Amino acid sequence: xxxxxxxxxxxxxxxxxxxxxxxxxxxxxxxxxxxxxxxxxxxxxxxxxxxxxxxxxxxxxxxxxxxxxxxxxxxxxxxxxxxxxxxxxxxxxxxxxxxxxxxxxxxxxxxxxxxxxxxxxxxxxxxxxxxxxxxxxxxxxxxxxxxxxxxxxxxxxxxxxxxxxxxxxxxxxxxxxxxxxxxxxxxxxxxxxxxxxxxxxxxxxxxxxxxxxxxxxxxxxxxxxxxxxxxxxxxxxxxxxxxxxxxxxxxxxxxxxxxxxxxxxxxxxxxxxxxxxxxxxxxxxxxxxxxxxxxxxxxxxxxxxxxxxxxxxxxxxxxxxxxxxxxxxxxxxxxxxxxxxxxxxxxxxxxxxxxxxxxxxxxxxxxxxxxxxxxxxxxxxxxxxxxxxxxxxxxxxxxxxxxxxxxxxxxxxxxxxxxxxxxxxxxxxxxxxxxxxxxxxxxxxxxxxxxxxxxxxxxxxxxxxxxxxxxxxxxxxxxxxxxxxxxxxxxxxxxxxxxxxxxxxxxxxxxxxxxxxxxxxxxxxxxxxxxxxxxxxxxxxxxxxxxxxxxxxxxxxxxxxxxxxxxxxx
Numbered sequence: 001x002x003x004x005x006x007x008x009x010x011x012x013x014x015x016x017x018x019x020x021x022x023x024x025x026x027x028x029x030x031x032x033x034x035x036x037x038x039x040x041x042x043x044x045x046x047x048x049x050x051x052x053x054x055x056x057x058x059x060x061x062x063x064x065x066x067x068x069x070x071x072x073x074x075x076x077x078x079x080x081x082x083x084x085x086x087x088x089x090x091x092x093x094x095x096x097x098x099x100x101x102x103x104x105x106x107x108x109x110x111x112x113x114x115x116x117x118x119x120x121x122x123x124x125x126x127x128x129x130x131x132x133x134x135x136x137x138x139x140x141x142x143x144x145x146x147x148x149x150x151x152x153x154x155x156x157x158x159x160x161x162x163x164x165x166x167x168x169x170x171x172x173x174x175x176x177x178x179x180x181x182x183x184x185x186x187x188x189x190x191x192x193x194x195x196x197x198x199x200x201x202x203x204x205x206x207x208x209x210x211x212x213x214x215x216x217x218x219x220x221x222x223x224x225x226x227x228x229x230x231x232x233x234x235x236x237x238x239x240x241x242x243x244x245x246x247x248x249x250x251x252x253x254x255x256x257x258x259x260x261x262x263x264x265x266x267x268x269x270x271x272x273x274x275x276x277x278x279x280x281x282x283x284x285x286x287x288x289x290x291x292x293x294x295x296x297x298x299x300x301x302x303x304x305x306x307x308x309x310x311x312x313x314x315x316x317x318x319x320x321x322x323x324x325x326x327x328x329x330x331x332x333x334x335x336x337x338x339x340x341x342x343x344x345x346x347x348x349x350x351x352x353x354x355x356x357x358x359x360x361x362x363x364x365x366x367x368x369x370x371x372x373x374x375x376x377x378x379x380x381x382x383x384x385x386x387x388x389x390x391x392x393x394x395x396x397x398x399x400x401x402x403x404x405x406x407x408x409x410x411x412x413x414x415x416x417x418x419x420x421x422x423x424x425x426x427x428x429x430x431x432x433x434x435x436x437x438x439x440x441x442x443x444x445x446x447x448x449x450x451x452x453x454x455x456x457x458x459x460x461x462x463x464x465x466x467x468x469x470x471x472x473x474x475x476x477x478x479x480x481x482x483x484x485x486x487x488x489x490x491x492x493x494x495x496x497x498x499x500x501x502x503x504x505x506x507x508x509x510x511x512x513x514x515x516x517x518x519x520x521x522x523x524x525x526x527x528x529x530x531x532x533x534x535x536x537x538x539x540x541x542x543x544x545x546x547x548x549x550x551x552x553x554x555x556x557x558x559x560x561x562x563x564x565x566x567x568x569x570x
Contacts, residue, residue, distance in 0.1 A: 028170075029054075031190075032182055034079045034146060037170040039163065041473035052077040054167075057443075058479040059429075068131060068153045069426045069443070073160045077171070078147040081137060089120035089137035089145060096135070103127045114138060114169045121165065123157050130154045134161060136168040144173045181315055184209075191227055192319040194312050205229050209316065218280050220302050223309050225316055228296040229289060239269040239286045242294060246284065252277060263287035263295075264318050279303050285317045295320050342492075348392055351488040353481060363398070365390040367485060369478075378469045379448040386478040388485065391465040395532060406430075406440035406455035409465050413453050414442060421446050435459075443475070450475040454486055462491050498530035498562040500543050506556060508549035512542035519549040522556070530558065533565045 028037045029044055029052065038044075038054055045053030045061040054075040055061040063074040081092055090111045097106045105125040112119050119138040126133060132154060137147035148171065150164045181192040184199050184207070193199060193209050200208045209225040210216050216224040230242065239258060247255055256272040268287030275281070282300035289295040297317040299309060341358055342349050352358060352367060359366040367388035370376070378387060391397050394404060399416065401408050410428050417425050426443040433439070437457040444451040452468040452475055466486050470478060502522035509516040512534040522528065522545075532544035541553040543562065 029077075031184075033173070034077065034140070035170070035172055036077060036167055038167055041475075050079055052079065057475060059443075063151060068151065069429060070153050070156070071159070071424070071426065072153065073156075073163065074151045075164070075167070076149045077167075078137075078149060079144075081145050081147050088118055089139060089147070090118075092137050092145065092147075093120050093122050093135065097122075100124075103129075114165075119168060121168070123161075132157050134164045136164055138168050138171055140171060140173040146171050146173070189227065189229060190319075190321055192315050193225075194315075197312075216300075218278055218300075218302060220305070223299060223301045223305070223312070225309075225313060226296075226298040226300075227316060227320060228298065230294040230296060239294075242286060242296075243271055243284070261285075268317075274303065275300075281306060283313065285313065287317065287320075289321065348489060348491050350485055350490070352485050363389070363396045364392055378446075381449060381469065381471045383471050384474065385471065386474075386482070387469040388482060389467045389469075390486075390489070391467075392462075392489075392491070394463050394465070397465060404461065404463060406438050406457050406463060409455035409463060410440040410442045410453055417444055422451065423447060445472070448472065452479075452482070454482075456486060456489075458489070458491060460491065464489055497559065498565055499527040499559040500530045500545055500551060500562065501525065501527045501557050502551070503555055503557065506551050508545065508547075508551055510549060512536045512544070512550045513538065514552075516550065520547075522551060530562050530565055533562070 027040060027042065029035060031047070034052070039056075041057070043055045043058050043061060045055060047053075053061055054077055055063070056071070056073045060068060060072040060074045063072070068074060090109060093109045097109075100106060103126060105127065107123045109120055109122045112121065117139045119136065121134065121136040124133040124135065130153065131151050134150040134152065134157060135147065136150075137145060140146045148164055148168050150160060152160045182195055184191055184193055188201075188204055189207060191207075194211065197209055197211045198213060200210075202208055205228055207227040208216075209227060210223065212222045216222055243255065243258055247253065253273045253275055259270045261268050261270050263285070264287075266288050268285060271284040271286075273282055273284065279302060280300055281303045282298060283306065285297040287295050295317070297313060297320065299306070299313045301309060340349065341352055353369065355369065357366070357368045357371050357373060366373070367390065368386060370382060370385040370387075373385070373387055376382070376385075376387075381387060394401050394409070397409070397412075399412055401412055407428060407430060414425060414428070422444040424445040429441040431439045431441070437459070439457065440455045442453045444453070448471075449469050450472055452466075452470075454464075454466045454468070456464045456466075458464050464486065466482070468475070468478070468482050500522075502524050504524055506522045507518045508520045508522055510519050513536045529546045530543045531546060534542050534544070534550075536542045536552070538552075542550045543553065543556065543558065543565070544550050
């Protein structure tokens with residue numbers, strides 16, 4: 001028994017309970033036209049009137065522009081394939097074959113039945129494009145034929161064939177469930193609502209749902225539900241604070257006390273209100289949605305009629321979600337609320353979610369949406385957690401890179417991957433932005449985590465390297481946020497002109513201390529470039545100079561920018 005419904009019952013009257021809808025596969029997409037299930041971690045992309053994009057990860061959704069990496073798959077779910085006037089799935093594929101170009105080579109069509117429904121599936125080589133296709137067509141019911149067009153890398157048909165077949169088996173025309181609810185889906189939100197009600201999006205954050213075809217007038221028998229997403233991006237905003245803001249905006253409302261409740265598996269709250277002047281009453285229902293957002297459902301009806309709509313408002317609230325599979329497709333809720341961050345030494349700046357931990361460490365910067373990340377390791381990350389390590393300078397990396405290019409950085413990580421237990425590593429993905437700067441990317445899989453390595457060429461010959469760790473199969477949940485952090489990273493005071501000049505002839509040592517061996521010497525009035533600094537055991541600052549040797553601060557003079565040099569990795 002769901003606690004939200006109990007709370008509503010206590011607030012209004014005794015009502016029957018709507019049972020939660022069960023699904024048999026990890027993730028299910030459903031809208032007014034079609035439904036299908038798909039593997040955990042896969043990503044839904046653009047939704048149009050005829051097709052729905054589905055990728056094995058976020059990068060795969062960009063396959064048409066950037067190409068597929070090994071192990072990735074890009075699918076187009078075909079909602080209605082009636083364009084060829086096909087009578088059945090096999091006939092459709094046969095007609096498709098007759099329209100093939102000379103570069104499209106079809107295998108033999110496999111005519112099958114799935115769960116009693118007629119279906120057909122075929123594989124195809126697209127010569128010269130280094131990709132192959134898996135095309136599955138099925139009778140979706142209600143007189144509709146739909147299908148899947150999957151694109152995979154060359155020689156990877158067997159790797160993805162079962163995935164495509166399994167998704168095809170779940171593909172069907174949306175049926176109206178016994179309780180009489182449709183599912184509303186767009187690029188911002190999804191929720192279930194009563195079949196005979198109408199939906200109108202008012203803004204990016206507000207959807208109106210009403211049981212009247214005309215505008216809501218507050219007449220008997222009329223109900224208006226507002227579905228709202230509040231983009232708070234903060235970990236410390238409470239329901240009480242949200243209600244204080246609403247009360248300030250709505251002085252004519254008389255609010256009861258906030259009552260804690262449970263929305264699905266989340267802690268929520270319910271507040272009842274009345275508008276005496278208009279003879280109306282309503283409920284505000286608040287609950288967490290996703291990534292710092294709060295969901296709010298507001299139902300408003302004539303006084304005495306809330307009990308008539310408890311089923312509807314309960315179903316809307318408990319089904320409302322902004323799933324990661326939709327959120328990170330790129331066109332949804334905006335990210336303008338990202339915070340600006342300057343490091344203490346003023347060398348660089350970036351944007352990041354305000355509810356993320358940002359910490360300067362010896363090798364660079366640490367980002368995480370887990371404030372207790374210091375208590376964990378990459379092998380025991382909590383579900384939904386991301387750990388991001390950023391190395392602003394090549395000298396901060398845990399190894400030396402001989403060539404100052406992004407590809408050299410990712411190749412160095414590729415060489416080291418077996419030693420840290422990476423069981424699968426993608427090929428290097430090399431992209432060039434509008435400014436001609438190169439980004440090199442590698443994805444890796446460890447038994448306990450996923451890893452994503454990004455090396456980005458920045459202006460003034462700088463290389464930014466980022467290591468992103470998530471629990472297995474959760475990289476797609478954080479890719480958009482990670483990209484915003486890395487792409488917004490700017491060097492504002494990069495140390496390129498630190499000059500170290502000897503006062504007299506000075507020994508240059510192999511390490512930051514007098515006990516280290518002498519590697520050479522500096523002559524007076526001949527400046528050399530400083531690259532790092534460290535406080536030695538003697539309490540003096542030791543400057544590391546080009547070539548790697550060290551000199552002590554009291555026997556040299558240095559330019560002002562030397563104070564901004566990074567700490568050494570020694």
